[in-house]
Amino acid sequence: MSPTPLWRRPAFVLLAAALIAFSAFGIRQSMGLYMRPISEGLGWGREILSFALATQNLLIGIAAPFFGALADKWGPPKILALGGAIFAGGIFTMSQATTPGIMFIGSGLMAGLGLGACGMPLILATVSQVAPTDKRSLWLGITTALATGGQLLVVPASQSVIANIDWVTALLFLSVMAAMIVPISLSTSAAITPETGKDTTLNISEALSEAWNHNGFRLLTVGFFVCGFHVAFLAIHLPAYVHDRCSVPGLGATALMLIAFFNMIGAWSSGWLGGRYSKKYLLSSIYMARAVVMTAFVIMPTTATTVIIFACLIGLLWLSTVPATSGLVSQIFGLRYMGMLYGIVFLSHQLGAFVGVWLGGRVFDTTGSYDAVWWVAIALGIASAFIHLPINEKPVARLATS
Secondary structure, three states: OOOOOHHHOHHHHHHHHHHHHHHHHHHHHOHHHHHHHHHHHOOOOHHHHHHHHHHHHHHHHHHHHHHHHHHHHHOHHHHHHHHHHHHHHHHHHHHHOOOHHHHHHHHHHHHHHHHHHHOHHHHHHHHHHHOOHHHHHHHHHHHHHHHHHHHHHHHHHHHHHHHHOOHHHHHHHHHHHHHOHHHHHHOOOOOOOOOOOOOOOOOHHHHHHHHHOOHHHHHHHHHHHHHHHHHHHHHHHHHHHHHHHOOOOOHHHHHHHHHHHHHHHHHHHHHHHHOOOOHHHHHHHHHHHHHHHHHHHHHOOOOHHHHHHHHHHHHHHOOOHHHHHHHHHHHHHOOOOHHHHHHHHHHHHHHHHHHHHHHHHHHHHHHOOOHHHHHHHHHHHHHHHHHOOOOOOOOOHHHHOO
16 A cells, blocks of 8 residues: 555644644734834824724634634635635735725725634644544644744744835735735645544534533633633734833834744643643633733833743743633534534634724723723633633533444
């Protein structure tokens, strides 16, 4: 028997998924760098771009279950490629915008729909389908960690182009990078089919009913709202917050780079720990740790040192929730509708992201300070730590008897 070609192997899918996540996540996480140059360059308040980016986050969540269901039916490669094309078009439109309406279409509507099809929910569902069962949590952690590598490289590259040329050119480069998602996605077609890794037959309505009647699904959905609030608020508003309180050139971009670097460690560690210990207790610990770190940052003076320490610590906790959350969805409900079910949980994440991004801009424009939003984020972190404790982690009876 001839050996399996490289492009049909699970490891190739993992690599392709990581490259897609690298591009999509890196571009998305660099958006905070454009808040000041776009708002000041076009003479807008921060609320305008904040609302567009908040809408982007919301649309990612709304679109994710829909595109996840399509991927469950037709296979992920085509849906990922479609998302890459729409996302690239949105970034290009954003670069050419001269009015709030065009900016909203590009950065809000198009980018949001595109990322809903090629973002982390569908990428992680794809990896779950091909990963060995005993290594699934670790593979999810690796994918999340490598996605953050995009943030680690794209953020400083964007900052450099913005500083040395302009924000329009930086966005044009990003649109080309987003377009590369299309051929990478299609390259996995030989390895992934609509049936790859599926463990049972179940129709959509039965899957939805089973999930929603399970306490774990509801609690994960509520808890993931908090993750979205935290990550989006910090990704979009931390550079501006740092600039306002500590005028060290490039410190905001440095903070995002440090968050990205330490998130690679945190996400991989979370995947490893999730494969060996209780995922619900891991999630509870992460959310409580976030609340503690943010409290310390808010009450201490904002200096270059405290910003760097905060970025390192929050980076370890940044997306460490993702492997455990997505891992619990597949662990409890199986893989048949992983794309759709995790997409629904992710919708809650993006609702939180919408609130975090929009509320940050709204509160700042109203009060001239982000302080109130920080305390909301801290309270939500504490609440989420307790929300995860009652989750029943055991697979549903259907899987236990199959």
